[in-house]
Amino acid sequence: MVDFAFLDSGTGGLPYLLRLKEMEPSAECVYVGDTANFPYGTKSHEEIVSCVLSICERIVNKFNPRCIVIACNTMSVNTLDEVRRAYPDIQIVGTVPAIKLASSVSKKRKIGLLATVATVQSDYTKQLKEKYAEDCDLVLREDTELIDFIERKSFTSSQTECEEACRPAAEFFRKEGCDAVILGCTHFLNIADTIQKVCGDEIKVVDSRDGVARRALDVCHISKDEKKEYNPVTKLYVTGEKDTEEYEIICERYGIAFSSW
Numbered sequence: 001m002v003d004f005a006f007l008d009s010g011t012g013g014l015p016y017l018l019r020l021k022e023m024e025p026s027a028e029c030v031y032v033g034d035t036a037n038f039p040y041g042t043k044s045h046e047e048i049v050s051c052v053l054s055i056c057e058r059i060v061n062k063f064n065p066r067c068i069v070i071a072c073n074t075m076s077v078n079t080l081d082e083v084r085r086a087y088p089d090i091q092i093v094g095t096v097p098a099i100k101l102a103s104s105v106s107k108k109r110k111i112g113l114l115a116t117v118a119t120v121q122s123d124y125t126k127q128l129k130e131k132y133a134e135d136c137d138l139v140l141r142e143d144t145e146l147i148d149f150i151e152r153k154s155f156t157s158s159q160t161e162c163e164e165a166c167r168p169a170a171e172f173f174r175k176e177g178c179d180a181v182i183l184g185c186t187h188f189l190n191i192a193d194t195i196q197k198v199c200g201d202e203i204k205v206v207d208s209r210d211g212v213a214r215r216a217l218d219v220c221h222i223s224k225d226e227k228k229e230y231n232p233v234t235k236l237y238v239t240g241e242k243d244t245e246e247y248e249i250i251c252e253r254y255g256i257a258f259s260s261w
Contacts, residue, residue, distance in 0.1 A: 001066065002028045002029060002063045002064070002065050003028045003065070003066050003220060004066070004069055005029070005031075005059050005063050005065035006029065006030070006071045007055065007056070007059065007069070007071060007075065008032075008033055008072040009039060009041075009074070009075070009151075010033045010034075010035050010187065011155075011190060012147075012151070012187035013031065013186045014189075014254070015207075016071040016186065016209050017031050017069075018254060019213040020069075020213040024217055024222060026230075026231070026232070027217075027222060027232070028232040029232070030065070030235050031234065031236045032236075034055050034240070038151065038240070039144065040072065040074045041116025041117050042117055045078050049082050052075050052078075052083060053086060055239065056068060056086065056087065057086075060087060066090070066220050067091040068083070068091070068093070069093045069094075069095075070083065070093070070095060071095055072095065073097055073115060073119045073186060074116045076094035076095050076096050077097075077119055077122040077124035078124075093216045095212050097113055097115065097119065097184035098206050098207055098211070099113070099125075099128045099129055100131075100132035100133070101206045103133035105206065106136060108178070109135055109137065111137070111139070111179075111181070111182065112172075112173040112180070113141065114184055114185070114188060115182075115184030116143075116144065116185050119184050141169060141173070143168075143169055147188075150188065152246070154190060154191055155190075155246050156246060156249065162191055163197065163198050166191065166195050167198055170198040170200075170203070173199065173203060174199070179204065180203065181205050182207070183195065183205060183207040188207070189209060192207060234257065235258075236258055244258065
């Protein structure tokens with residue numbers, strides 16, 4: 001049994017895992033990137049549900065986690081209810097666009113959402129806007145190209161190359177007059193500092209990693225007796241990549257073990 005299993009379409013959810021480990025180093029975690037089905041953002045709702053339920057079944061059988069963190073906005077807004085019904089005895093924590101947080105920091109009442117096609121078009125996203133930012137204009141930008149860059153190139157690219165990849169999105173939101181932008185795809189968190197740098201001081205870039213990590217720890221409380229005196233090695237698995245160079249670089253950078261799926 002492991003404490004937490006993190007699931008994403010690729011490397012996007014790693015910042016959530018890293019933040020949780022900062023908060024609770026004794027947590028035993030595994031990370032699964034479903035790269036065999038990447039990208040998720042261009043799939044239909046039905047395709048996303050099918051893929052997520054299938055990979056969750058494999059995660060449960062292989063790791064028996066106490067909690068599954070669906071560290072992907074696209075997966076979460078499309079499948080949280082289905083996964084919770086399928087695994088009522090496992091805590092399921094999702095990641096959804098931080099619309100509430102963006103609303104709280106916006107003075108212009110004009111906020112941007114940078115996300116996948118599926119998240120931008122999701123009814124769940126519309127409900128979050130109505131619930132938490134009814135008085136705000138929500139400017140939407142789907143950016144499959146930037147997501148693909150982050151997954152496949154960002155970890156081996158220069159800082160200048162990363163900044164240039166982010167610039168079209170930053171210019172878009174600046175022209176739209178936004179003063180807060182939500183990173184609505186977990187992949188963006190891997191270069192969140194770069195996105196903030198390119199956006200400049202007039203735009204506040206927000207995400208949900210703190211809230212998700214706290215929520216996961218709250219629902220899967222690790223008692224004093226269960227806490228380990230050492231920091232368990234976190235393992236990263238990918239389901240479909242034959243070329244593992246990028247993932248080995250990521251694992252070395254963050255002190256994670258790359259393991260065969």
